[in-house]
Amino acid sequence: MRGVVTCGLVLYLAGLLLALAGNTSSGTSALVRTIKSRIYAPLLVPVWLDLGFDTHLTWGTPADADHALVIGREDEAATGTVLRFPAAAGGGERAARWRRLARTIAAGDVAGEAPALLATAAAAGTFAALGGADVNLMVERTAPGARDAVAPPRPEAAYRARVRRVGDDAQGGDIQLVKVEDRSEVAPLARRRAVNTEPAGTEPADPEPPAASEARP
């Protein structure tokens, strides 16, 4: 019996080492990634043991700041309805989960297209609560102020997008996400005819972000 338990323990400890080595923010070698994904991931992922435990707490970067998800209708000025997640400042696991979701969406610029899917789904999930299928989503980031700063930190938009249902509402329609870039990140118009060929995501139509004043219902 000890032999069987020993074999199981050796196999698991090897998996633990691979999980630690393969789940760091520094990246993973192809060797570790391949062994882990082919042999251990099918065993460790479903039971939530494919973990790196790289809890850095903070590196003082914008990504470590407090994030919040703010979603309001495109015609917000008329309705005044805005949802904010988490609803209010404060610690606790519930608020932390919303902040992690907001941070994942805000990481879209560096993490590929997948977070855009998340932003689309999160915004579409509020259509019913907001009573409309055309909303503005913003990830609001409040970076901590420097130690010698006098003024309190001001929230800034880390990610902005307009999410709407297009097509026939009765048949469900498609959900479209148009990311809103800061004006400073959009290339200046060199020629007037360039206006007609500009992609939808970089149009100067730049909806104001929803105000983070209302608590979620």
Added chain:
Amino acid sequence: MTATNQISADQTVTDQIADTWNRFWFTPADPRPLVAVRILTAVLGLMLLWSYAADLQTWFGPDGMLPVETVAVLRPPAGWSLYDVATTTTAVWAIFAATVVALVMTGAGVVPRPSAVVAALLWASLLNRGPMLAGPADDCLAVLLWCLVAAAFSAAVGRGLLQVHAAAIAAAAAVAQLKGDVWWDGTAAWWLAARAESRLVDLTGLFRASEYLMNLTTHAVPAFEILFAIGLWFAATQPLVARAGLVAWPLIGLFAGQPAWGFALAIFCVPFAWPRVSDRATP
């Protein structure tokens, strides 16, 4: 050295490794500390479940913000959740309620083996349903639950796994932190304290008044984590670092705005805060 002596020396080394392995994994362990771990883990699990309860349908409901098809793209291919097949509000609540029941039964020690297995599986299922919502405390709870599954079959193996994971979590946290400049230049404590929305205690006034205090607080966190990860492996220091961990981990968690993570790591310390019965009997 003759061939006979060489073989004898090799056997001695092999025997020593085997003895050490057997002593670590198979020396009968006092089950009483593991009962405390079981109860505290259940308490932590219920706390973390509570943090899901209010937004459960907002996230995972039929028209929630995290549809199964979106999450399936974002999580690893092997990820799977029982919630994936819950297409109604009632089904989502039913699985969630089953998790609560399994955790309560685990804490109470009712049919310990099946309840620990079911609790661990249902908890993993909840995390796999929304990986982007999971944090370090959730990871620690998953590990604690699987250690309890092992402990339900063998207290010694359960205790050994708790020790391995406690050291691994502390070491990995220290390594992760030391990759950031702020942990070297002594300002990490400031960046944690200055997070106005998520902080639980406001120490910015103290850190503004004393840069040395800010530096000391910063350096103390990874220093403790390293000492903990190493000290847990020596009989002479194990009770000391474990008792320190009972206090230090919750304090670090509170300061970093991760109280549940601090509480979870303190639970890992419980079996090691007092010497083993077998260790005390050995002269």
